[in-house]
Amino acid sequence: MMKQSEFGEFIHFLLLRLKEWLTAKIGDDRAKELNHQFKTLGHLLARTYFENIYLNAKNRLIQKVKQQYRWEIITHSRLKVTLLVVALLLLTWLMRWLVVLDIGLLLGFLAFRHYQYEHDISHEMVELIMDDLPQTSLSRRNYNYPLKALKELVGLYKDLYIDRQRISIDDFIFADTLESQQIPNYGKIVQIQLSGHSPVLSARNMKDYWLIKYRLLPEPKLGLYINKGYVNIDLISVLADESPEKLASRMVSSGFFNQYIEVRNMVAKDAQTKELNERQEYIIERGLPTKLNNIWHYFDIHSTEIGFTYWDNNGKSVDGNDNYLRLRMRLVGDTTFDDAKKKSGLVAKELRCNVMVKGIASDPGSFWMTFLLKNIEAPKTATIAQIKEDAKTGKVRLGNSRTGSYLMNLPRGDSLTSLLLGGLSRSGKSTLATQVITALLYLKTGGTYDYSDVYVATVKPEDYQSNGFEASGMVVKGNPSDIYDMLSYVDEKATARRDLFTKNGCKNISEYNSKFPTKRLGKWLVVFDEYANTMAAAESEKVEIAGKKVKLSIAIENLVVKITQEHASRGVSFICITQQFAKNAIGRVFDNFNAQVLGYARSNVWNSVDSTQEMSKYIDARDDERRGMFFINAPDYPVDIPQVTFNSGFTEVKTANIITDEVRADFDRKFDTAKKYGGNDSPTSIDAPALEALFKI
Known part of the structure; x- marks a missing residue:
């Protein structure tokens, strides 16, 4: 006996041979046209077949419902049709011309049945x-799917007890209006x-019988499964045998059916999970600390309470x-x-980190809020070799800030x-001053050191x-009167330069140096260390x-003011180092x-520099x-990367230590300053007109 697979294979090859025979007999084009006509006819016959078996199945189902509820007389219509067909066949055999009528x-009959099918609600x-x-095959499209949809309607009819109101099943499944809706996601x-x-029927939860059994979907406003006679059915999930879990998942993704508390919770959870994932990706992509999640979460909850929140999550904010x-915040x-x-202050307390706020002049409705997460780590010990290398590019590496070196x-x-370097004893200002002075002295222009x-x-x-x-040839003076004489010498020489320029x-x-490059003048560096203590010692x-007898402290101050105000244009740089x-x-x-580089000091000292008290509270x-903790405010001394600054303009920096023995061993510059100064131990006394001019500064 031929197996089904073998029979199918036989038919396949038989059709191929038939196609070859037709092509050879009537030509390729004619064979293709004939093949198309056969396919169209076959499609029509197959469709007619499936439509009729669906209608037959529908009739059987409807008759079964009618018989079950016994509110209509059941007639044997099939017997009548059978008798009519037999009579027609007998007449056709006796009167052959009746075949046309058959x-x-x-x-x-087939046209009427097609009309019935086309107007069938399930179809x-x-x-x-x-x-x-x-799988939209002919059998599924014209038989399986419509029959399954019809069974859903019949089942719904039974469960709603419509029969109690003497409504017929035919009336129940009549489609007065029928349309589809597309819901996003x-x-x-x-x-x-x-x-x-x-x-x-009111929707209660995701386990409702009407949702699970028939995939009825409540309308969004009132949450009713049947509202004014209209009902929404997710027929796709019914016909595709989609699980209730898949249905719930689509509800969550659309967020449309929010009358279910489970859906609302799932939507909220899904949105929260999505946001958390997006935030985590944002943090990882930009190499930011995970503390950002805590900050975002805090403002998600408390933004209304505190009156401001973060702007958004883009790269500029x-x-x-x-x-x-x-973070850029908005009010x-x-x-x-x-x-x-x-x-x-409340934000800082809740998030357990120091907080800085800074306004944005171009946008009064927003401001920057900076969260200081941990202390800045000081760099490794500075070396003269590194200072020399940085000086080649005109830079000095003062330490580490929050944004880097x-x-x-x-x-x-x-x-x-013109630099002020301040800080209490043991704050590290001497080692920092050594690095700055060394860097300045190794600066070169056109192969010549800037400072002579x-x-x-x-x-x-x-x-x-x-x-x-001092051993390198610098002039170093410690006694207040000697300091006065040294500053007088600088003033005299700088004044002589003024005359030269004029x-x-x-x-x-x-x-001058641009006009006379072969007679280039070097700059002078004046370092006044322990300034406040020196002035106190000179007070008596x-x-x-x-x-005329003048207080030595006043005379020194007048010289310093004159040097910093007048002699800067004549090539004199000034560094003041002081505790107070x-x-x-x-x-x-x-x-x-x-430029100001200031370290730790008492509150009253810092408040004289920053009246807002922001710096003193932080320090x-x-x-x-x-x-090694210093704060730098030097707008005329740019840095390579943007810095985090306080409102007063200061940037926090942790400075490196430098080994004194290494400085002594590796600092190889030599100066003639001491020799030149030693040749003039008694600087020219300042005459009366000069004294009057000095005290008018």
Whole structure:
């Protein structure tokens, strides 16, 4: 006996041979046309077949329902049709011309059946969603799918007890209106109208019988499965045998059916998970610390309470590293920037990190909030070799800031340095000063060192002797009267330069060196260490100037002011190092510095520099970290990378230590400053006109 697979193979090869025979007999084009006609006819016959077996199945199902509920007389219509067909066959055999009538009746019957099928509600429902159904073969399209949809309607009819109101099953499945809807992220649903009175069915949860059994979907506003006779059915999930879990998943993704508390919770959870994943990806892609998640979460909850929140998550609104995070914030409601500043302390407390706020002039509705996550780590010990290497590019590596290495550009060529370096004892200012001075002295322009002479005033000359600076030929003076004489010498020589410039039609050292490159003048560096202590020691001494006794402290201050104000254009740079950098301790010279590098000091000292008290409050909490902690405000000395700054303009930096023995061994510059100064131990006394001019500064 031939197996089914063998029979199928036989038919396949038989058709191939038939096709070859037709091609050879009537030609290829004619054979193709005939093959197309056969396929069309076959498709029509197959469709007619499936339509009729569906209608037969439908009739059997409807008759079964009618018989079950016994509210209609059941007739034997099939017996009547059988008897009629037998009679027609007998007549056709006796009267052969009736065969034409038989064919006409058959075609008419099939046309009527097709009309019934085309207007069948189940068929129309399936057609509405056919493009979204899998496996759309003729049998499924014209038989399986419509029959399954019909069974759903019949089952729904039974469960709704419509029969109690004497509504027939034929009326129940009549489609007065029928349409489909496309829901974003969900798919198509079919809406039908049920005839007669329909009960009120309210949606409760995802385990509702109506949702699980028939995939009825409640309308979104009232949450009713049947509203004014209309019902929404997810027919796709019914016909495709989709699980309730898959249905729930599509509900969650669309967020459309939010009357289910489970869906709302799942949507919220899904959105939260998605946001968390997106945030995590954002953090990883930009190499940001995970603390950013905590910050975002805090403002998600408390933004209304505190009156401001983060702006957004794009690259321009968040930056940072392991040391800090800076977020652009926006004010909420009537909150002002001053209100936000007051609330910053609460934010710092809740997030357990220091917080800085800074306004944005171009956008009064937003501001920057910087979260200081951990202390800055000081770099390894600085070396003279590294200082020399950086000096080749005109830079000095002062330490590490929150954004990385603080590599500051120094004034080169004929540009002058005016630097205030302050901090209490043991804060590390001496080692930092050594690095800055060394970097300045190794700057070169056109192969020539920028600085030719160095003068050091300090009540602790041993610091400059131990590191080898004095041995290199610098002038180092420690006694207040000797310091006065040294500064007088600098003033005299700088004044002589002024006369030289005037004689040659130049205003400053830059013009002179540009005009006379072969007679280039070097810059002088004056370092005044322990300034406040020196002035205090000089307070009790007096010096005679043009026959008048003047307090030595006043005479020194006048010279310092004159040097920093007038002689900068003549090539004199000035570095002031002091423990007490309060304005009243430094006096008139305070405003003459274009760069400030300040370390740990008492609150009143810092408040004289920053009246907002932002700096003092921050520094007070860092008492145990004073060593190597400095704050730099030097707008004229740009850095390579953007910095995190306080409102006052200061940037926090942790400085490196430097070994004194190494400085002494590796500092190889030599100066003639001491020799030239030694040849003039008694500087020319300042005459009366000069004294009057000095005291008018």
